[in-house]
Amino acid sequence: xxxxxxxxxxxxxxxxxxxxxxxxxxxxxxxxxxxxxxxxxxxxxxxxxxxxxxxxxxxxxxxxxxxxxxxxxxxxxxxxxxxxxxxxxxxxxxxxxxxxxxxxxxxxxxxxxxxxxxxxxxxxxxxxxxxxxxxxxxxxxxxxxxxxxxxxxxxxxxxxxxxxxxxxxxxxxxxxxxxxxxxxxxxxxxxxxxxxxxxxxxxxxxxxxxxxxxxxxxxxxxxxxxxxxxxxxxxxxxxxxxxxxxxxxxxxxxxxxxxxxxxxxxxxxxxxxxxxxxxxxxxxxxxxxxxxxxxxxxxxxxxxxxxxxxxxxxxxxxxxxxxxxxxx
Numbered sequence: 592x593x594x595x596x597x598x599x600x601x602x603x604x605x606x607x608x609x610x611x612x613x614x615x616x617x618x619x620x621x622x623x624x625x626x627x628x629x630x631x632x633x634x635x636x637x638x639x640x641x642x643x644x645x646x647x648x649x650x651x652x653x654x655x656x657x658x659x660x661x662x663x664x665x666x667x668x669x670x671x672x673x674x675x676x677x678x679x680x681x682x683x684x685x686x687x688x689x690x691x692x693x694x695x696x697x698x699x700x701x702x703x704x705x706x707x708x709x710x711x712x713x714x715x716x717x718x719x720x721x722x723x724x725x726x727x728x729x730x731x732x733x734x735x736x737x738x739x740x741x742x743x744x745x746x747x748x749x750x751x752x753x754x755x756x757x758x759x760x761x762x763x764x765x766x767x768x769x770x771x772x773x774x775x776x777x778x779x780x781x782x783x784x785x786x787x788x789x790x791x792x793x794x795x796x797x798x799x800x801x802x803x804x805x806x807x808x809x810x811x812x813x814x815x816x817x818x819x820x821x822x823x824x825x826x827x828x829x830x831x832x833x834x835x836x837x838x839x840x841x842x843x844x845x846x847x848x849x850x851x852x853x854x855x856x857x858x859x860x861x862x863x864x865x866x867x868x869x870x871x872x873x874x875x876x877x878x879x880x881x882x883x884x885x886x887x888x889x890x891x892x893x894x895x896x897x898x899x900x901x902x903x904x905x906x907x908x909x910x911x912x913x914x915x916x917x918x919x
Contacts (some may be wrong), residue, residue: 600631601682605672609690617651617695620696636676639666652902657901667896670772673752675896678763685761687752693792694753701788702755711783714747714754717792728901746779770888822878
């Protein structure tokens with residue numbers, strides 16, 4: 592690849608404490624890209640790693656100028672790091688991929704073939720999930736089922752961020768201003784002509800996942816709230832049904848009093864009713880609070896991320912990227 596040639600493919604990789612995987616990742620990735628004989632760049636986003644990830648990325652940048660590094664000022668989270676990578680990618684097509692090698696770089700060839708057939712988005716769908724527990728697979732299936740019910744946008748199941756995005760799709764995503772970002776939903780929301788390729792997902796090469804069940808739960812809640820108002824509507828109907836049941840129960844009590852006289856009320860039944868309705872009210876407030884929190888985050892208007900330093904970008908690109916970063 593020559594530096595003067597236009598970039599055809601941009602690979603975007605978010606990194607957070609992925610030091611053990613970097614060397615093998617680039618070994619496989621560069622082997623695939625060089626065999627395709629296309630012009631490419633690899634945009635690496637260091638999302639506030641606490642190990643030697645940044646130093647390893649800089650070392651690889653010096654060995655290969657096509658490897659570029661964006662070092663964020665702190666850890667902003669994978670969704671924001673991915674957005675930063677899309678902002679700094681200038682290829683005709685962009686391919687986000689994870690650094691843990693669960694997404695095989697060898698599949699890039701298939702993604703590009705579909706892109707050249709005329710598709711704007713080519714996403715990789717997992718037909719098997721090796722190395723994952725049955726609990727993880729069960730919760731993942733439950734998440735996609737809930738998302739398909741809660742959102743009007745048909746989101747492909749068993750599909751992560753690993754996909755090819757045409758330049759038109761990337762430019763459209765750059766115009767999406769929201770701060771609380773659920774990229775899987777945004778990739779689908781923008782539309783365009785989409786298709787999929789199947790692959791078997793292998794276990795992580797080295798290291799441990801950064802996603803525990805609490806983070807995955809919050810991620811799922813964020814995705815649902817970002818793309819659907821159905822939880823608010825559903826809870827309105829729940830409140831209506833409970834009010835109707837309470838009204839029927841009141842009629843039953845009135846009839847009992849008229850027919851059998853005044854009865855001594857039971858303490859247990861009263862406490863159960865009060866606690867149940869109190870729990871319903873707290874859940875309702877929690878759902879409303881999730882939506883209000885999103886409004887609060889958006890109203891502050893802070894930039895998505897801050898860049899501490901960059902390696903491999905031309906001076907003119909440096910100025911443009913910094914201006915874009917502070918305005919996002």
